[in-house]
Amino acid sequence: xxxxxxxxxxxxxxxxxxxxxxxxxxxxxxxxxxxxxxxxxxxxxxxxxxxxxxxxxxxxxxxxxxxxxxxxxxxxxxxxxxxxxxxxxxxxxxxxxxxxxxxxxxxxxxxxxxxxxxxxxxxx
Numbered sequence: 001x002x003x004x005x006x007x008x009x010x011x012x013x014x015x016x017x018x019x020x021x022x023x024x025x026x027x028x029x030x031x032x033x034x035x036x037x038x039x040x041x042x043x044x045x046x047x048x049x050x051x052x053x054x055x056x057x058x059x060x061x062x063x064x065x066x067x068x069x070x071x072x073x074x075x076x077x078x079x080x081x082x083x084x085x086x087x088x089x090x091x092x093x094x095x096x097x098x099x100x101x102x103x104x105x106x107x108x109x110x111x112x113x114x115x116x117x118x119x120x121x122x123x124x
Contacts (some may be wrong), residue, residue: 006058009082013081015095017065020049027051030059030066033074033082033095043076046093071102079087 009017021028032050035043050068053059057067069077080097 003062005058006074007065007067007077007082009062009065010084012085013062013082014065015064016093018063020113021065024049029053030061030068032070033073033077033093035072045093046076047093062113064086079090 017031021030028049028051030050032048034046034048034099035096036046038044050066053068054071057071058074060067067082076099077095077097078099080095080099083094083096085091
């Protein structure tokens with residue numbers, strides 16, 4: 001029996017992951033998605049650079065774009081689709097998560113904070 005896939009990513013997300021990794025150069029293996037307590041709905045998604053795989057960590061790959069899933073986030077991310085969207089107001093990774101029971105009105109605690117990626121990429 002093969003391992004189940006924790007989450008999936010859209011073509012758009014995969015392209016964006018590849019672009020971010022290309023900008024980082026050699027040291028970057030992929031992005032790591034995790035969760036932290038915070039925001040008005042109680043949980044926030046985090047996205048950071050993964051420079052090494054941690055033992056027992058799940059990862060997904062699409063078209064050469066690799067995303068690691070922090071072990072403590074796996075149960076929260078089962079069945080989630082990771083996408084990337086750019087709108088007039090914001091750009092960033094979004095997560096369509098079937099496990100999400102509530103989202104707050106501002107959308108911030110279930111979506112990704114734009115600052116995480118801006119800091120990660122370091123525009124300039």
